[in-house]
Amino acid sequence: MKRTKAILIGTTAVAAAAGVGLAVLPAVAADGKGSAAGSGHAGHGAAEVVTARGADAKAKAWYFAAGLNGANEVPVPGGPAVGDRDGQALQFVRVQGDRVSVAVKFRGTDKPTALHIHQGKRGTNGGVKIDFTPLLSRITYLDGWKGAVTGTVKVKDKAVLEEFVKNPNGFYANLHTARFPGGAVRAQFHRVTQGFPFAKALDNFQASVVKGRQVYECKKAPAGGWSFQQRDVTATLGGKIAHSFVAPNSGTPQWIAPDRSAVTGTLISKVDNGARNIPELVLKATRSGRASGLLARNHEILRLNTVGGVAPRGSCAKGAIAKVAYGADYVFILK
Missing domain, CATH: 2.40.350 (AOC barrel-like)
Structure with missing residues (x-):
C-alpha cells in the first residue's frame, strides 16, 4: 500500500492550494428544527455481523464509494462536535441480498468509535440506517493510513437496502470519534457502475x-x-x-x-x-x-x-x- 501513501492528499490541502475556501454546509437537523437529533444518532440501523459468503449468490451485487472529509459534516447548534479538518477516509460498500460489506481506510483522525450509513441528503443530517460499528474491533493498519476496517453485516430492513441501491446519494457515510461524536468525517455515496473485486477494495x-x-x-x-x-x-x-x-x-x-x-x-x-x-x-x-x-x-x-x-x-x-x-x-x- 506504499503507492496509496504517496498519492492521497486531503481536501483541506486541496482547497488551500487552489486558493478557494471549503464550503460550509448549513446546519439542518434531521427533524428540520435544528435540534440535537441532527447529529444523526436517532434510529440506529440494526445489523448482525456475518460473513459475505452467506449472501445469495444469485442476487445482484451493487457497489458504492464515498470519499469522506471533515468539511462535509453538518453542525447542529448545541449538538455534539463535528468535522475533523485533518481527517480523511475512503469507503467502499457492496450490497448483495441482505449482506452489506464495507471496506474503509482512514487517516488524520483519532481511532473511530462508530461507523454508520445515515439516510440524508447533502447538507442535512439523518438517522443511522446501517451500523458497521461492531466491525471496528478488527481494525488493521496500513502503510500511509492510520487504519482500515473490512467486514460484512446482515441488514434485515429490505426497504432500506432497496432505497440505498436506488438512491445512494441520499445516504452518507459517517465515521465518528471521541473528539467528534457527531461525526469526524462524512460523504455522500455514489454508485460504482462497473463494480470491482471487493476483496481488493482497499487497492482502489x-x-x-x-x-x-x-x-x-x-x-x-x-x-x-x-x-x-x-x-x-x-x-x-x-x-x-x-x-x-x-x-x-x-x-x-x-x-x-x-x-x-x-x-x-x-x-x-x-x-x-x-x-x-x-x-x-x-x-x-x-x-x-x-x-x-x-x-x-x-x-x-x-x-x-x-x-x-x-x-x-x-x-x-x-x-x-x-x-x-x-x-x-x-x-x-x-x-
Missing part, C-alpha cells in the same frame, strides 16, 4: 488536486449571446498525476501518471454539488497509455468533494479565456 485509491484550474473560453451560446464554456482543465493531482483534456475543446478528460500509464474518461453520471462548486462526476475510464503501471487497471473514476471551478457568469468577449481554481478528490477504481 484517491488522488486529490494539488493545483488545478477549470479553463473556460468565451463562445457563442446556444441560446444566443456569448458565455464562458468549458475549454480544458489543467491540474496536478497527488502522485504527480497530470489531468487535462486530450486536446482543448475536445471535451475528453485524461489522466497521465509519471510512469506513462494513462486513461481517458467518458461521463456516466453527474451530481450537483451546489451553485459555487462544479458537479461531482462518475466516469468510465479507458486505457490510453502503458499496459502496466499506476493507472493501467483503472476502469472507473469518481470526481468527489468538488470546491469552486464554476465558469464566470455574465457576458464576455469572444475568445476570452478564464481559468478558475478548483479542488476535488479523484477516486480511481481498479479492475
